[in-house]
Amino acid sequence: MEIAQSLQQTPSSYIREILAAASDKNVISLAGGLPDEKxxxxxxxxxxxxxxxxxxxxxxxxETAGYGPLLAFLREYFQLPDSHMAMACTGSQQGLDLIARAYVNPGDKVVMEAPSYLGAMQVFGLVQANMLSVPQTETGPDLVALEECFVKHAPKMFYAVPDFHNPTGICWSLPTRKKVAELCIQYNVALIEDAPYRELRFTGDALPLVSDFCPQHSIVLRSFSKIASPGLRIGIVTGKRQYLEPLVKIKQGADLHSSVPMQALLLGLLEHQDFDQHIESIRVLYKSRYDVLYAELKAKLPDGCIVEGVDGGMFVWVTLPACDTFALAKSLLSNGVAVVPSPVFYADHSSTKSALRLNFTNAKPDDLKVAVTRLAKGLETQLSLQKDKVAAL
Amino acid sequence: MEIAQSLQQTPSSYIREILAAASDKNVISLAGGLPDEKxxxxxxxxxxxxxxxxxxxxxxxxETAGYGPLLAFLREYFQLPDSHMAMACTGSQQGLDLIARAYVNPGDKVVMEAPSYLGAMQVFGLVQANMLSVPQTETGPDLVALEECFVKHAPKMFYAVPDFHNPTGICWSLPTRKKVAELCIQYNVALIEDAPYRELRFTGDALPLVSDFCPQHSIVLRSFSKIASPGLRIGIVTGKRQYLEPLVKIKQGADLHSSVPMQALLLGLLEHQDFDQHIESIRVLYKSRYDVLYAELKAKLPDGCIVEGVDGGMFVWVTLPACDTFALAKSLLSNGVAVVPSPVFYADHSSTKSALRLNFTNAKPDDLKVAVTRLAKGLETQLSLQKDKVAAL
Structure with a gap:
C-alpha cells in the first residue's frame, strides 16, 4: 500500500537515530529533551x-474538549478572558498537530523562527505548509525581517517559542514581545505561542506571554511535561473560542478525547498545595546543572566556539565555525557524548548555521563535566582537521 | 483565520446534538454507544x-509505538506472526486516523459498508478520501457488489466492522470472511478490520478475524473501550511491520506517544487472572439487556418496522418504512427517547435506507421497556401521519 504524498515528503528523523544511539550506557547524552525522572x-x-x-x-x-473539572480549574489558573476556552490534548504536541490540521492547506504559509522546534516542522510538514523562516537575534526574532515577511508573504500564522527557545534557549525581550504582538494584529497573522519551558526560569522575572498583547490573534500551547510528567501526555491549548472550536472538531475524529484519568491526575496535582514549591525545586535543580554545563563550556571549548548564557529552559546552543555538524555529531557519539547537530532545526537548509544543541536537565553534574571534556576534545580534533583541509586547498 | 478546506467539507455532527439533548434526565437514551459504567x-x-x-x-x-512491556505481552496475546507488530494508540479511533493520514491522498478510493461507522467517515472525510459504499446483507457485505467495486475502482483499502457491526449489529459469516480476504488479496486492497465489539459475543462461537485469512493484506484495530474502559483511551493497531511503520511516523508528529501510565494500567488488567471472567460477566449483562430490548421491540413495534436479532455487540438496527428519520428522531426525543437516525451512517446519502440505531448496553431493563413503549408510540404516530400524507397526494 503506497503511503500518502504528504508523508513521502517527510524526511526520516535523524534525531531519532541519535537518540537511539544515545541510549548506549557508555554514552552521556546531551541530545534528548528529557526532564529528569527524579x-x-x-x-x-x-x-x-x-x-x-x-x-x-x-x-x-x-468530552472531546477535556475533563470538565480540569477545564474549569484552568480557566481560573490561566485567567482566561470570557471569549477564550481551554482544551486538553494528548500533550501540547497534539495541540500543534490539531492547529496545523484545522487551519493549514497545502502551500499555506507558516512563519517560524530559524532555527526552530523539530516537532513543529514535522507537523507543518505533514500538512504540506510552505514554511518560511525568520532569523533569530539574542532578544527574539529579527523584527525587521519578520515585518518584511508578513508584508511580502501575508502568512496565515507565526509559530514561535518565546520562552527559552528550543533549540537556542533564547528568551524574547519585553519590547520584542510587544512588537511581535503588534505586527500580528496589524498584518492579521495568528500567533501560535508554544510555551513548554516557560516555568523553567531560573534567573530574572517572568515576562508576559506574547499572546497577552494580542489575545484575539493567538493560540497558546502549554505543556506539563517539564514541570509534572511527560508520560501523562496532557497538554493544554487556550485561545478564543472561535479559534479553538475547529480544533475540537478535528480532535473528535483524531482520538475522541484524551485520557480522562490522566486529566484528573493532572488536576489533583495542580490543586496540590505543594505544587508551586515543587516547580521551585525543579528550577533550583536545573539551574545547578546549567551552571555546571555553562562554566565547563566556557572553560573548555576551543577557540571559535561561542556559547551564550540562558535564563532558563533545558538547552544551551553552541555556535561553531562552519563545519559538517552531522559528521561532528557522529564522531562525538563514538567518543561517548551525544549532541544534536543544528541542521535538523532548520526548515530552510540554506540558512543553517553550524551549531550544536546541548541539554542539561537529564545528566548529573559529574556526567556534564565528562561530557564537556569529550565534546571539547572532539571539537578540537574536528576543527583542526578542518583547518588542515582549508590550508591544503 | 480561515479553516482548512478539508475541515470545511466536514458536515457538523448531528449525532453530537442528539447526544447532548439525550443527557436530559427525562430522556432515556438509546442513542449513544456507551458501555455501562458499572x-x-x-x-x-x-x-x-x-x-x-x-x-x-x-x-x-x-516510545512512540507504545510501552514495551505492553507490546511484548500483546505479541503473545494476539499471537502475532513474526512479520507483524502491535502499536498502542489513543483509542482505536486514533489508529484509524493514523491509517487515513499515512495512506490516503485526497481523492483516493476507500470502500466502506453502507451503513458504516460514523467516526470512520469523519476520519476518511478529513483526508478527503473518495468514499465508496457497498451494501450490507445479513451475512456481511454484498460480495458481488464488493468484487465489482474492487474491479471497477481499484480502491486502496476496504474499511469494515465484521463483528457486531456499528450501526447494524451484523456479524459476518465464515464464508463471507474467507471470500472478502480472498478478494482483498486478489485485487490488492488493504483490509482495515475494526473490531471494537468482537469480545461482546453472547450467542454462538467466535469466528476467526477476516484478517486471519489475509494477514499480509490487513491492519486490525482493537479496542479496550468496551471490555475495559473507554476513558483510558488505549487502543491497539496490529499488522505487518511495513504497514505499521508509516503510522508510527505520523504518530510521532501527532502526539509523540500515548499515555504510558494508562498503557501500564491496561497491561496490569490484561494480566489479571480474573480478566477473562470479567469479560464473561459483561457478556451476560449485555445479553440480558439485549433480550429485553429485542422482546419488547418484537412485541410493540408497529407493522412495517423490522428488527433483526444480533449475536453480540451494542446495537440493534430497526428498519422502517421510508420516512424522514431526522424528523422522527427529533419527535421521539420530545417524547423522552433518544435514538440515532440512519442517514448519519451513510457516506452516500442516495443509498440511505430509513432505520434507527438503538443501543442496549447503557440502559437498565426497566428503562429499555419504557423506551420501547415511547418509541413504538412515536413510530405509530409518525407512520400514520405519513400514511395520511401519502393518501392525501
Missing part, C-alpha cells in the same frame, strides 16, 4: 492516583 | 493503579 512529583500525584479507583466516571467516554 | 473493572485495575506510584519510568517520555 523531578516527577509522584508523591504529590499519589493521593489522586489512589482516589481514581473511586471515580468510575473518569473511566467512561468523556 | 462494568468497568476498576477492582481489577486497582492493584496496578496503586503500583504506578512506584514506577517512575512510566511518567517519562516513552
Amino acid at each position: 523531578t516527577f512529583p509522584i508523591d504529590l500525584m499519589k493521593p489522586m492516583l489512589e482516589q481514581l479507583s473511586e471515580m468510575p466516571h473518569v473511566f467512561q467516554y468523556g | 462494568t468497568f473493572p476498576i477492582d481489577l485495575m486497582k492493584p496496578m493503579l496503586e503500583q504506578l506510584s512506584e514506577m517512575p519510568h512510566v511518567f517519562q517520555y516513552g
